[in-house]
Amino acid sequence: MSTSVExxxxxxxxxxxxxxxxxxxxxxxxxxxxxxxxxxxxxxxxSWFWTPDGTRYLDFQSQLVNLNLGHQHPRLVEAIQRAxxxxxxxxxxxxxxxxxxxxxxLAEVTPGDLSMSLFTTGGAEANENAIRLAQHVTGRQKVVxxxxxxxxxxxxxxxxxxxxxxxxxxxNVAGVVRVQDPDVYRPPSGRPxxxxxxxxxxxHIEEILKHEDPSTVAAIILxxxxxxxxxxxPPDEYLPSIRELCDRxxxxxxxxxxxxxxxxxxxxxxxxxxxxxxxxxxxxxxLNSGYxxxxxxxxxxxxxxxxxxxxxxxxxxxxxxxxxxxxGVAAIxxxxxEGVLDxxxxxxxxxxxxLRAIADRYPIIGDVRGRxxxxxxxxxxxxxTKAPLVPFNAIGPAAAPMQRIVADGWAxxxxxxxxxxxLRLTPPLIVTEGEVDLALGILDEIIGAADxxxxxxxxx
Numbered sequence: 001m002s003t004s005v006e007x008x009x010x011x012x013x014x015x016x017x018x019x020x021x022x023x024x025x026x027x028x029x030x031x032x033x034x035x036x037x038x039x040x041x042x043x044x045x046x047s048w049f050w051t052p053d054g055t056r057y058l059d060f061q062s063q064l065v066n067l068n069l070g071h072q073h074p075r076l077v078e079a080i081q082r083a084x085x086x087x088x089x090x091x092x093x094x095x096x097x098x099x100x101x102x103x104x105x106l107a108e109v110t111p112g113d114l115s116m117s118l119f120t121t122g123g124a125e126a127n128e129n130a131i132r133l134a135q136h137v138t139g140r141q142k143v144v145x146x147x148x149x150x151x152x153x154x155x156x157x158x159x160x161x162x163x164x165x166x167x168x169x170x171x172n173v174a175g176v177v178r179v180q181d182p183d184v185y186r187p188p189s190g191r192p193x194x195x196x197x198x199x200x201x202x203x204h205i206e207e208i209l210k211h212e213d214p215s216t217v218a219a220i221i222l223x224x225x226x227x228x229x230x231x232x233x234p235p236d237e238y239l240p241s242i243r244e245l246c247d248r249x250x251x252x253x254x255x256x257x258x259x260x261x262x263x264x265x266x267x268x269x270x271x272x273x274x275x276x277x278x279x280x281x282x283x284x285x286x287l288n289s290g291y292x293x294x295x296x297x298x299x300x301x302x303x304x305x306x307x308x309x310x311x312x313x314x315x316x317x318x319x320x321x322x323x324x325x326x327x328g329v330a331a332i333x334x335x336x337x338e339g340v341l342d343x344x345x346x347x348x349x350x351x352x353x354x355l356r357a358i359a360d361r362y363p364i365i366g367d368v369r370g371r372x373x374x375x376x377x378x379x380x381x382x383x384x385t386k387a388p389l390v391p392f393n394a395i396g397p398a399a400a401p402m403q404r405i406v407a408d409g410w411a412x413x414x415x416x417x418x419x420x421x422x423l424r425l426t427p428p429l430i431v432t433e434g435e436v437d438l439a440l441g442i443l444d445e446i447i448g449a450a451d452x453x454x455x456x457x458x459x460x
Contacts, residue, residue: 015040015052029153030165038410044071047431049415057415060427060439065227065259066290069334070428076291079330080323087322092315098325105332106298109268112277113300116307119320119328123258123284124152126295127221129314130280131156133299134219134252136313137306141175142212144205144220144251148181148229151221151256160221163229164393177212179205181226182234185367185378186386193235201234202241214249219280224270227259230422231376233369239274252279252302258295259374262286263335263429266345266372273371279303286429288331294324335429344429347436348372351425354440361444362451364389364460375425377447379405381454388421389460401450401460408446414439 018040027033042052047070050056062068069076083098090096099119107115120126131143145151147162158166159173180188180198187196197203209217224239226232246253255278260270264286267273271281279302284295299307318324335341352368355377359365366380366388379389379402390402402418409416417424427439450460 015042046070046072047428047435055413057410057413058427058435058439058442059415060409060425061415061417062426062428063290064285065264065424065426066285068262068264068286068429069289069331069340070430073289073334073430075334076289076327076330080291080327083323083326090322092317092319096320096322096325098322098329099320102296102325102328102332105329106296109332110281110298111269111272111275114277114281114298115300116304117296117298118312118314119325120284120295120297120316121293121318121321121324122152122295123256123282124154124157124295125316126258126282126284126297127151127160127254127256128154128156130254130282130297131160131219131221132314133297133303133307133312134254134280136310137303138218138250138252140216140218142177142217143175144177144179144208144212144217146181146222146226147178148183148226148232149221149223149256150228151223152258177208177217179208181230181232182238183230183232184235185369199235199238200241201238202245205242206245209245209249214251217249217251219252219254220246221254221256223256223258223260224274224276225260225265225371225374227374228419228424230378230419231370231374231424233371236274239271239276243276243278246279254278254280254282256282258282258284259286259426262331263341263344264372264374264426266341266348268341270371286331288324288327291331292321292324292327293318294321294328296328338430340429343431344372347427347431347433348375350433350436351375351440354436355425355443358440358444358447362447364447364451364454370425373425373427373429373431377423377425379421379423379450379460381460389454390421392420394420401454404453404460405446405450408449409442412442412445414442414446 019036023036039051048056103117106117145160149162151157151161158169159176182199184193187193188198189196193199255271257269261283279300281298288294355368359368363383367378381387381389390399406416406418454460
């Protein structure tokens with residue numbers, strides 16, 4: 001008689017073993033390898049996640065700004081379980097209900113004439129295909145992109161990415177033209193935002209187009225609200241002016257709403273705040289809260305007409321994966337049926353009020369900006385001169401003051417993230433009033449401590 005006993009998985013895969021195996025055998029994104037991860041995570045629910053010993057953290061990042069519906073949303077989990085039992089996979093050349101249904105639902109919630117979608121495995125692939133499609137439709141090659149943008153880590157997406165990561169990405173794709181960003185707090189021209197050509201949008205970009213020849217430009221790609229690199233909210237005239245500029249020169253407007261889309265700003269999409277309809281809308285992350293890899297490139301009539309007459313040279317083995325598409329359908333239904341957009345507006349107003357009250361108390365805060373539950377807090381060494389607390393793209397000891405703020409939040413059970421001198425606050429869209437209050441209380445403590453360190457020793 002066999003005496004073998006099935007080993008207890010939890011005992012074998014302890015937190016320590018998980019950390020060690022992750023360190024030795026897993027390549028983590030954008031990281032120096034060989035160092036331990038900050039923690040082993042055992043699970044999550046709603047706006048919280050926890051370690052095996054039960055230590056809980058309030059997720060004010062939505063992980064990578066993708067868990068819009070929070071951890072383990074029961075209706076979304078159930079939809080995925082049901083979908084995998086019905087159809088685990090089917091190639092992209094066949095019609096299956098989940099793909100067709102997600103395409104139809106996207107046509108309903110996206111603005112204007114956006115009506116056809118290519119489904120990808122993430123935002124980078126959506127942006128990559130959007131650039132390629134714009135070049136095909138227009139017969140042009142150049143693409144205008146902003147310096148503070150982040151569009152993904154594939155070759156084409158990284159080429160139009162402006163943040164410093166593109167410098168380490170190898171050979172850039174030819175034909176990328178860079179322009180400045182509408183930073184209202186620090187207008188690039190040095191003039192007030194209302195007088196700054198960059199913040200107005202079209203005046204700055206049209207000047208660049210004159211040098212580049214607009215007849216050679218296929219597309220302008222931008223994040224309507226810059227995400228990773230500063231949470232920059234443009235003035236109201238900015239995006240409409242660029243839409244008009246694109247129309248005038250036959251250039252396609254690509255809106256990268258990988259971070260800002262699906263309710264993050266309090267509207268379905270950030271472009272909805274300005275009633276602007278792009279030629280191509282790229283989404284991922286909040287499309288299905290990241291539960292299964294999924295992105296989408298959704299196109300309007302100009303591209304759709306071209307696609308009906310010409311072959312589209314793009315695709316993936318997992319394009320429109322049935323399981324991923326089913327999760328996207330479920331996520332849209334949850335947003336609609338559970339009043340998620342209303343919650344974003346209410347909790348966003350609560351968050352902004354609390355952040356501005358904190359900023360009034362501590363001069364280390366230079367600016368608070370955002371929409372919905374998509375907020376940035378910019379830290380300064382001197383509020384009068386706007387000298388940043390840490391330099392742009394700071395690494396090593398130069399980044400220590402911001403790293404200390406993030407670490408202080410972690411020590412108090414609040415998961416935060418910062419890029420350069422901007423703290424990003426992007427909780428799940430289902431966050432509660434009490435959870436926002438809890439986060440604001442912790443932020444008051446850690447920002448107050450950073451302000452005191454700055455006043456006493458000249459470094460936060």
